[in-house]
Amino acid sequence: MAGRLQAVVRARRHRRDAQFPRSIDRALFDLGNHAGTATGYIVYVSGDQARSIWPLLANRHQGRTPEGDGTLDKRPALPGFTLPAGQRPRAVLRVTAGSEHVTSPALVERLDHTDQSTTKIQERKLATGVFLMEGTTSTFILCNLPQQYTGSSCYARAGEKYTRWASTSAEEQAETWYSHTATEISVLHLPDSHTPLIYGLAAARLCDHALHFNYRTRYPAPIHLGIQMDKDHWEYRRTVDADPEAEI
Structure with a gap:
């Protein structure tokens, strides 16, 4: 029973994952109609949150070419790629x-x-x-x-030359360190x-x-x-x- 339940959960999750890119493309289709195809638009995608949704966001697929229908391994390669070529984003960037x-x-x-x-x-x-x-x-x-680094406080640049573990000052160790x-x-x-x-x-x-x-x-x-x-x-x-x- 537990194995069957897990299989059902995975199947439902798969359907949601398969539908989500289509919903995004529908929203991009509406955006393109609003902005005008001559103007175009650019899509920024979070590399932290969306790597598993579109194949070309993953490093291991970099350099691969999508099929003519905008898919890669039978999945939408990037946001907007299930739309006709003239309605796709002008550019897609992954920001991590x-x-x-x-x-x-x-x-x-x-x-x-x-x-x-x-x-x-x-x-x-x-x-x-x-x-x-x-x-x-x-x-x-x-x-x-960090803004802290440009501050004028005594420990604004704590961590510039050594780590917290090498510090011998209790006051310095209690401060927020530079990163x-x-x-x-x-x-x-x-x-x-x-x-x-x-x-x-x-x-x-x-x-x-x-x-x-x-x-x-x-x-x-x-x-x-x-x-x-x-x-x-x-x-x-x-x-x-x-x-x-x-x-x-």
């Missing part, structure tokens, strides 16, 4: 910010080319830029620096005539558009989130929406 899948930067080296034959390497303790992952052409690393993290941006689909760099930089730039604080977000935040400011401060609009409850 979880520490379980992205290693933390340990050392930053800057290459200074003093002349054509001499290269000087300078070691640095931090970085906030976007870097192309070695050996790839479409995967980028956005280095994230240099990273966001991985992988361009999985894009037009043939475009370069992955422009999409990687766009995703990194959107991570800098935080809505409620002055630092980076974990995932690209669409710029149109600024509509909230418009709703909160409508008095600064050039035109003001009519109040439906106002007396005529």
Whole structure:
């Protein structure tokens, strides 16, 4: 009985997993009709939460080509790929910010080319830029620096040179320690005539558009989130929406 129940649970879960990408594609179809096929749209997918839903999100399937109907191993390869080619997303990016899948930067080296034959390497303790992952052409690393590190408190940079276990100060050990993290941006689909760099930089730039604080977000935040400011401060609009409850 227990084995039969587990089989039923797995079958139901499989049906839900099979239906979920179709539901997403339906929503993307409606979005495409709203945005217009000439404008197009870009889809950012969480690499932490959705790796098992679309095959091409998994590292082991990187480099494989979907079938003509947008499937890979009889599953939708990426979000929007069950739609006709002209209605699919212009680009699909996997953005991974979880520490379980992205290693933390340990050392930053800057290459200074003093002349054509001499290269000087300078070691640095931090970085906030976007870097192309070695050996790839479409995967980028956005280095994230905690706000704590830029603070002026005594222990703001605790962890810069040694770990908590090597500290001999009880006060320092009780503080929040510095952690240099990273966001991985992988361009999985894009037009043939475009370069992955422009999409990687766009995703990194959107991570800098935080809505409620002055630092980076974990995932690209669409710029149109600024509509909230418009709703909160409508008095600064050039035109003001009519109040439906106002007396005529």
